Every structure is written in C-alpha cells, then in structure tokens.
Amino acid sequence: MAKGGKEIRRRIKSVKNTQQITKAMKMVAAARLRKSEGRTQASRPYSDTLRRVMQRLGDVTSGGSFEHPFLRHIAPDVPKVLAVLFTSDKGLCGSFNTNLVRKAEEFIRQQTQAGRQVELVLVGRKGYQYFKSRGLASGDYIASYTHKSSFADMKPLVNLLTSAYMGQQVSEVYLIYSRFVNVVKNIPSVVRLLPIEAPPQAEASSSGFREDVSLEPSPEALLEVLLPRYFQTVLFQAALENFTSENGSRMVAMENATKAAGDMIVDLTLQYNKARQAGITLELLDIVGGAEALKG
C-alpha cells in the first residue's frame, strides 16, 4: 500500500470526531436558544405592561413639575459615561464577541472625541479578556447571564449602575449588547439606559377622549417605584437577548463547522481511496512484471 494511507485514515477519524463534537455543540446551542427565546417571551407581558403604565404616567405627569433623577441628566458636566458591555463567557460562536468588542471600541472612540471618558462594566469573560489584555479593564467581570438567570440575579449589576449614576460619578449609562433579529442575524447595538428616554407619548387616544386614570398613592410615589423597575427590565431584556444572540451565533458557527468537516471527510476519503488504488496497481504491476520476467 502506498505511503500515507494509514495517515489519511487517521486524519479521517480525527475529523469525524471533531464533526461529532461540533454537531453536539450545535444541538446544545439550539436547545439553549429555544429556552432563552422562551424566557424572553415569558417576560414580554411584564415589560409591555410596564411600558404602557409608564406611558399613562407620562400622560398624566407631562407638563407637570415632577422630575425624577432617572429622567433627566443629574450630572451633565461629568466627563465620564458608563457602558455595560455584554459578551459571552464561552467562545466558539463565530464573530459574535468580535463584533461586540468592535462596537464597544467604536463607542469609546466616539465618546473620546466628544471629550468624555468611558468606564466599562464587563459582563461576560470574552469581552473582559479582550479589554484586560489592552489594559482597559479594571477589576473583575460579571459572569454572563444565561437562560437560567432570574430577575434577582441582576441585582448586583443594577446596584452598581444605580450607585454610579446617582453618585454622579458618570453622566450617562449605556448598554452594548447584541440585538436578536433571527438565528442567523443579530446586531450589536448601543442603547442609552440612564437617563431613561421616555417612551413616546400615547397618541391623543384613538377614541378621542383621555381616560381619567387615578393614581395611587400619588404620581410621584408611583414614578419613584416604577422608574427603577423599568430600567431594570430594560437591562434584563438586554441580557436575555444577548444570550439568545450568542446561541444563535454559536448554532450557525457550529453548523458551518459540521459542514466543513463533512466536506473534509469526503475529500480525505477520496484521497485515501486513490492512495489505496495506487497501492494495488503498484502491487499488480510487480506481480505482472515478475511473471513476465519468469516467462522471458
């Protein structure tokens, strides 16, 4: 048999093993994707209602004198903003983290040009590794949120952001995360978290008259509890969506890897067969040659 036959066989085996792994990872990513999509859907009634309530309150309090620190810049002159960058803890998800990190760098450039410093809060190990190696990350990172994270798991992050903002250490708080469009598409986006951009006012009620809503105990007291909750919900949904995007990316990446491995196996098998055939032909020639020599 020709030299290399054994080697090719070994390579085929190794590629097959890799293919098995990528296939399994794809399945896992698909399952996680489904679960976290379910979570997003489960939290949607809450956030939708919250948004509606906020609109109602906005209608009632608009034009009024009421103000809340979450609704306006409390420290507009502080030349520093906070950005929460969501990445993943694990790799092997295509360009998911690269895109997010690039978006973050673009954001930092923009802010620097505007004369503002950016402090990063890193959620997810990958983003942390990147910025740490460039000396831009201080302290530790927060483990990426997954489909298993509950609303309560966000508390440390919420407290961190609230105290930085309320303590007037930063003027604004931004979120950088991957918006989930569909499995093959997610868009790294930047969203301002604080101060809250008030949802658009409800159009002068379609029925032509405004419902008189009584507010208990008072509009001020309600906003006081509603606003923090609203901002937490926005944060929570961003974290969930980022995880969904991560798994979408991983699914696609692993699907491609599985396909590439399949192609490689086909190529290698062809090579192996050729080598085998060449070996057989060579042996036959030897025999025929030997027989001819005896005859002669």
Next chain:
Amino acid sequence: MASDFAVKVVTPDGEVWSGRAVSVIVPGLDGYFGVWQGHAPLVAGMGIGTLSIKTPGEVVVDVIAVSGGFVEVSREGVTILAEAAEMGGSIDTIRASESETRARERLSGKFANIDIERAQVALRKAANRRRAAELARSRPTSMV
C-alpha cells in the same frame, strides 16, 4: 352572580396567574384594597403582601404572595405587575416558616454589621410567604 373580568399576574420571569375573577384584593402601598367589576381606571403601587383572587363559579380563592409592583386597572381588566409572585399553594409552609425564623434571628442582632433595612425587608418577605402558604391551605383553592 357578580360579573367577572380578566385578571393577569405577571412577573419578569413569566406569567403566574391568568384567568377570570369576580374580585381581587390587592396589597396596595397604603393598605389592602379590593377591585370588583366596574372599577374606575387606576394605577396603584403594590407593597409586600398577599393577593387574593376570587374566581367565578365555585367559591375559590387563590392566594398569591407578592412583593412590590403595580396594579393596573383598565377597561380590559386587571393586570398585576409583581417583582416576584408565588402561588400560596406551592409554597412549602415548613420551609417558609424556617426562613422566617432565620430572618428574625438575623435582625435580633446575633450577627454584627448587617444592613438593617434589607434584613427587615427580607423578614417581611419571609413572613408574607409563610402567611400566604397558610392562607392558601386554610381556604379552598383551584388547582393551578
């Protein structure tokens, strides 16, 4: 028979209760209040307490332990936005009262440097869960 209306209890982690009800008793920030059919539109803050939902037909009351949130009463029905909500029937009474005891011990100063305010809230939440669990067991509830 009193007419019923749609009620939904939602949390960030999902919907906890959904269906029709004759009345809802809500732990408002300034005390408990009831909502029956035809209530005026309202948005109210909610504290820590037990939410009781009376369903039509059989005399059934579902008790839900809630902590913090909002109630929105509109023409379409009642929506309760709770930060956390748990069906009274699904709370383990023994464990709930154990955690209440723990919370009380923390407050009684056996441990130094604790956040008093947070410990008090924790105790109220624990006591509330225990109460909801007991209430749920003392009354006929629907199977959820």
